[in-house]
Amino acid sequence: MDAFNWKKDLQRDGPRVVFSGQPFAMHCHHYNINLQRTLEDTLGEEGVALLFRSAEEASFANFQYLLGQYGRLRTEKSKFEMASILFQNCGMGIIYFQQVDENGGVLVSPASHHVTGWLAKHGRRDTPGCHFTRGWIAGALEAIFGKSPGYYTVRETACKMARDPDCVFEVRPAG
Numbered sequence: 001m002d003a004f005n006w007k008k009d010l011q012r013d014g015p016r017v018v019f020s021g022q023p024f025a026m027h028c029h030h031y032n033i034n035l036q037r038t039l040e041d042t043l044g045e046e047g048v049a050l051l052f053r054s055a056e057e058a059s060f061a062n063f064q065y066l067l068g069q070y071g072r073l074r075t076e077k078s079k080f081e082m083a084s085i086l087f088q089n090c091g092m093g094i095i096y097f098q099q100v101d102e103n104g105g106v107l108v109s110p111a112s113h114h115v116t117g118w119l120a121k122h123g124r125r126d127t128p129g130c131h132f133t134r135g136w137i138a139g140a141l142e143a144i145f146g147k148s149p150g151y152y153t154v155r156e157t158a159c160k161m162a163r164d165p166d167c168v169f170e171v172r173p174a175g
């Protein structure tokens with residue numbers, strides 16, 4: 001995929017990490033998992049929704065900008081590939097787009113920052129917990145398919161935080 005060159009476009013601007021002109025914030029699992037735990041413990045479902053929407057909006061803005069920068073990425077497959085590379089290179093983990101089209105589909109993550117971080121800090125939980133990844137998926141697909149934030153819902157049907165073999169995400173239009 002010569003139109004997308006992570007190494008060439010990833011740069012330092014003083015203390016900032018910049019990718020193709022966009023600054024990225026990086027946090028370790030102590031920060032990210034404590035943020036999630038605090039939101040879940042204090043606000044419950046509202047906190048989960050806040051985490052989802054924040055990730056969705058950030059991911060949407062990020063991908064909309066990058067898709068504009070990389071006009072040569074025309075096929076859905078090449079856009080999914082860019083998204084997977086970004087997810088991995090930002091330290092978020094491994095994610096596969098499986099049977100995904102404009103109407104939704106399934107994504108599978110066999111390893112992720114949030115799973116490793118949650119299990120290290122809190123151990124197994126009883127409910128799926130990859131709220132950030134759900135939001136990231138929604139925002140990425142909304143940008144790729146030219147939709148607005150809020151268009152897709154993402155349900156996690158299996159989660160490694162609950163000792164399932166993989167995290168599995170089902171995407172559907174919200175309407």
Ligand SMILES: [Zn+2]
Nearest residue numbers: 130159160167
């Ligand atoms: Zn999960």
